Amino acid sequence: MLMSPPSPAETLQSLENPGEFVPRHIGIDAQDEAHMLSVIGEASRAALMDSIVPPAIRRSRPMQLPAAVSEAQALAELKAIAARNRIFKNFIGQGYYGTHTPGVILRNVLENPAWYTAYTPYQAEISQGRMEALVNFQTMVCDLTGMPIANASMLDEATAAAEAMTLARRAAKSRSDTLVIAGDTHPQTIEVIRTRAAPLGIQVVVANSKEEWEAALAGDFFAALIQYPASSGWIADWQADVQAIHAKQAAAIFAADLLALTLITPPGEWDADIVVGSTQRFGMPMGAGGPHAAFMACRDEYKRSLPGRLVGVSVDAHGRPAYRLALQTREQHIRREKATSNICTAQVLPAVVASMYAVYHGPQGLTRIAKRVARLTAILSRGLAHLGYHSRHHDTAFDTISLHTREATDSIAARAASMGANLRKAWDEYLCISLDETSTRADVELLWTVFAQDGQPLPTIAAMDEGLPSLIPEALQRSSSFLAHPVFNTHHSETAMLRYIRSLSDKDLALDRSMIPLGSCTMKLNATSEMIPITWPEFANIHPFAPADQLAGYAELDAQLRRWLCEATGYAGVSLQPNAGSQGEYAGLLAIRGWHASRGEAHRNICLIPSSAHGTNPASAQMVGMQVVVTQCDDNGNVDLADLQAKCEQHSANLACVMITYPSTHGVFETQVRELCALVHRHGGRVYVDGANMNALVGVAAPGEFGGDVSHLNLHKTFCIPHGGGGPGVGPVCVVEDLVPFLPGHATGGMDSRTGAVSAAPLGNAAVLPISWMYIRMMGAEGLKQATETAILSANYISARLRRHYPTLYASANGHVAHECILDLRGLKETCGVMAEDVAKRLIDYGFHAPTLSFPVANTLMVEPTESEPLADIDRFVAAMIAIREEIREIEAGRWPREDNPLKNAPHTAEQVASDDWQHAYSRETAAYPLAALRHGKYWSPVGRVDNVYGDRNLFCSCVPLAEPAG
Numbered sequence: 001m002l003m004s005p006p007s008p009a010e011t012l013q014s015l016e017n018p019g020e021f022v023p024r025h026i027g028i029d030a031q032d033e034a035h036m037l038s039v040i041g042e043a044s045r046a047a048l049m050d051s052i053v054p055p056a057i058r059r060s061r062p063m064q065l066p067a068a069v070s071e072a073q074a075l076a077e078l079k080a081i082a083a084r085n086r087i088f089k090n091f092i093g094q095g096y097y098g099t100h101t102p103g104v105i106l107r108n109v110l111e112n113p114a115w116y117t118a119y120t121p122y123q124a125e126i127s128q129g130r131m132e133a134l135v136n137f138q139t140m141v142c143d144l145t146g147m148p149i150a151n152a153s154m155l156d157e158a159t160a161a162a163e164a165m166t167l168a169r170r171a172a173k174s175r176s177d178t179l180v181i182a183g184d185t186h187p188q189t190i191e192v193i194r195t196r197a198a199p200l201g202i203q204v205v206v207a208n209s210k211e212e213w214e215a216a217l218a219g220d221f222f223a224a225l226i227q228y229p230a231s232s233g234w235i236a237d238w239q240a241d242v243q244a245i246h247a248k249q250a251a252a253i254f255a256a257d258l259l260a261l262t263l264i265t266p267p268g269e270w271d272a273d274i275v276v277g278s279t280q281r282f283g284m285p286m287g288a289g290g291p292h293a294a295f296m297a298c299r300d301e302y303k304r305s306l307p308g309r310l311v312g313v314s315v316d317a318h319g320r321p322a323y324r325l326a327l328q329t330r331e332q333h334i335r336r337e338k339a340t341s342n343i344c345t346a347q348v349l350p351a352v353v354a355s356m357y358a359v360y361h362g363p364q365g366l367t368r369i370a371k372r373v374a375r376l377t378a379i380l381s382r383g384l385a386h387l388g389y390h391s392r393h394h395d396t397a398f399d400t401i402s403l404h405t406r407e408a409t410d411s412i413a414a415r416a417a418s419m420g421a422n423l424r425k426a427w428d429e430y431l432c433i434s435l436d437e438t439s440t441r442a443d444v445e446l447l448w449t450v451f452a453q454d455g456q457p458l459p460t461i462a463a464m465d466e467g468l469p470s471l472i473p474e475a476l477q478r479s480s481s482f483l484a485h486p487v488f489n490t491h492h493s494e495t496a497m498l499r500y501i502r503s504l505s506d507k508d509l510a511l512d513r514s515m516i517p518l519g520s521c522t523m524k525l526n527a528t529s530e531m532i533p534i535t536w537p538e539f540a541n542i543h544p545f546a547p548a549d550q551l552a553g554y555a556e557l558d559a560q561l562r563r564w565l566c567e568a569t570g571y572a573g574v575s576l577q578p579n580a581g582s583q584g585e586y587a588g589l590l591a592i593r594g595w596h597a598s599r600g601e602a603h604r605n606i607c608l609i610p611s612s613a614h615g616t617n618p619a620s621a622q623m624v625g626m627q628v629v630v631t632q633c634d635d636n637g638n639v640d641l642a643d644l645q646a647k648c649e650q651h652s653a654n655l656a657c658v659m660i661t662y663p664s665t666h667g668v669f670e671t672q673v674r675e676l677c678a679l680v681h682r683h684g685g686r687v688y689v690d691g692a693n694m695n696a697l698v699g700v701a702a703p704g705e706f707g708g709d710v711s712h713l714n715l716h717k718t719f720c721i722p723h724g725g726g727g728p729g730v731g732p733v734c735v736v737e738d739l740v741p742f743l744p745g746h747a748t749g750g751m752d753s754r755t756g757a758v759s760a761a762p763l764g765n766a767a768v769l770p771i772s773w774m775y776i777r778m779m780g781a782e783g784l785k786q787a788t789e790t791a792i793l794s795a796n797y798i799s800a801r802l803r804r805h806y807p808t809l810y811a812s813a814n815g816h817v818a819h820e821c822i823l824d825l826r827g828l829k830e831t832c833g834v835m836a837e838d839v840a841k842r843l844i845d846y847g848f849h850a851p852t853l854s855f856p857v858a859n860t861l862m863v864e865p866t867e868s869e870p871l872a873d874i875d876r877f878v879a880a881m882i883a884i885r886e887e888i889r890e891i892e893a894g895r896w897p898r899e900d901n902p903l904k905n906a907p908h909t910a911e912q913v914a915s916d917d918w919q920h921a922y923s924r925e926t927a928a929y930p931l932a933a934l935r936h937g938k939y940w941s942p943v944g945r946v947d948n949v950y951g952d953r954n955l956f957c958s959c960v961p962l963a964e965p966a967g
Contacts (some may be wrong), residue, residue: 157276170303520862
């Protein structure tokens, strides 16, 4: 039988389907869209957008982006870019090292959507698995540093050190404004500290010699920071120095290497106050600088001031232990402009990898790895001495030696590069050589070849190893035990490790299992094709401080992504260095501050912030030395322009900027945003547009066009980098033309700027940038615009369907919202005693992560479906919310008691439902299967409702046996 000829519409181009990814990313098809529009009451998607987005801010032209390509083509293009990176043997050190990621961790954590699509564990009951992993992380850090308490990770070592500086200033008794830094500290750490210190009026004194160090400690200071082992590899006894620091009522801060701490005396045993560092070498590839989990540990009395997140142990409704985030871990939301830190995130996924690395290897395995590195270093050093290189910066070492190579420094470094090896040049006349877990006998022999003169015989490993003493002084060798908890001494076979990882992920709800309808947090598809490149060796095995000609692929990736983000935002320049949204905020405000100072107007320090703003806004403003003045919002949640005008006039001479979120924090497109920007500009201020809600703007409106001067973006929201359980993130800062010179620089990385570095690595969390590159490349301009419009469509559909059950708190004049809607539950407290938190916990029984709870308005739920959710899942969420409203009506009617009903007792565990003791006013079936669809796949919360009050009174941050209630 002859086949029918192709229809006229079928051409080769259409069959090649270059835009195949767009409908894979967007969960709504044409039929779904028509139905949703009919529910909303709009004729078309275009009509819906016309009724929502103010005409005055619509884009003046389409985004100029490359046309969408298929997944296969995008991967091929990115592979060609990656190939421009050159993988050398890296002996640079400086806080970044080669490491082996155990395969069982690589495949089942780093590449597993059950881990990388999870959200921050604010809903404790459905986050027990990742919080157990974070408690393991905290325990690992406490044990290795010898400190009593540690947080659940920081952004990178340099920013952790900067956070330690501000923590010490707040906690130490000394009233000095001076920080002393030992000169043999990683240069990128010193640079970031200088950036952070300047706006706060902190004087940084770097002591580059013994004499300068002694003189600095004889003066007044509030803290002193020591790299241990030093950046050059030197290991010293700092106990007497700690005593001298304490005699000045100052804090002793150590930046320490965790692998080295398996062999050398931990700072906690010297009575250190704060210890920071990186866990990168515990299984996370270098990735040109990140993401990696830094850490901070401190003395117990500092714990209420500890920045970042802290996982503690409480009890659930049944008296059983349960993990939770401790209250003080969101300091910026509580203290706002009085906060000492703006960090509201962490590096959870890298922290989980590091903790699993410690679980897998255990104390014996970590010690063996460290001893092998130390032994190879000693062999290398002895062999170099045999070749005539006796002049060393120090006679002690763990993994790094520094040779005084004088005038031969450049030629030796060049010879190494010609052999495919990178050495680190320091102090002009020194070469530093660092070994790591991946170093081999062949690497040592290669290094001997680099340093040997022509014809000079090389040493042998066997001869240099024989009778070789350790380079770690006996007095500094660790004698205390660590990682004694069973979790670090049980899961050493791959079978055991695999099952442990699976057991933890099974406890949690992530995006791979269910919709996460979090307003403002934008939990959208993290496509597999986007994730594949992050573990390519060409991206993973690159040192951030390798020579520029080895990072050509990263440079191209960075340049293309910045150019595309400029198109999306309407700005003139972008820096990808900030490794979190909070750091992007900070960098943007630094740019504004620097611009004013360059014009002789450094006195401009007033930052106007609406009362509805995210807590990081006022926290970031105070961190750059600005004074926050709060402006009011009107009854519809919009910025009160009359109040804003009054405050602009009041502070006109000193106005630095205004910070707004657009669309607003209340999920509405404010119609007078152009007028707002013009008002602030008339008074000499700049406009900061928080990019948290950029998923409602891409392709539709651009902040750089409607009056914004600065924005940060969240690539882990709008541009598809996964949340990873609460990190990693990337927070690019985007600016208009005259602010471009004030974007972050990086002197250590060879990047000039009027503003210093805000992250340890020049390109920030470079290793995850391929994710956003892939997303934009596969979507194209039209696909990105469609994604924005579909996100707005989905939010309005949910608002329309639930309006009869839960009023939408804020909407435009025609009843529409932006890409999220706030459901008003405030009246339920009076009618039946139900709070928004009760609805959030009951949603767990229905298999959903709760929407954003009580932000920006107490006792509400902010819902954001994103464009990625299929209509079937949106309808399933709507059905759950309606069913819960019917349960509330049962309470309002008096058929269920106010204190004994499915909402107050939620979530229900399998153990509870299966118990012989059931004395509630509702049935077990109602508790477990309130909808028939749940019988086809039920998620069971591993714990009952967690007691937050108990947790705040009984804080534990390290491993405890979860068999009896803690406390």
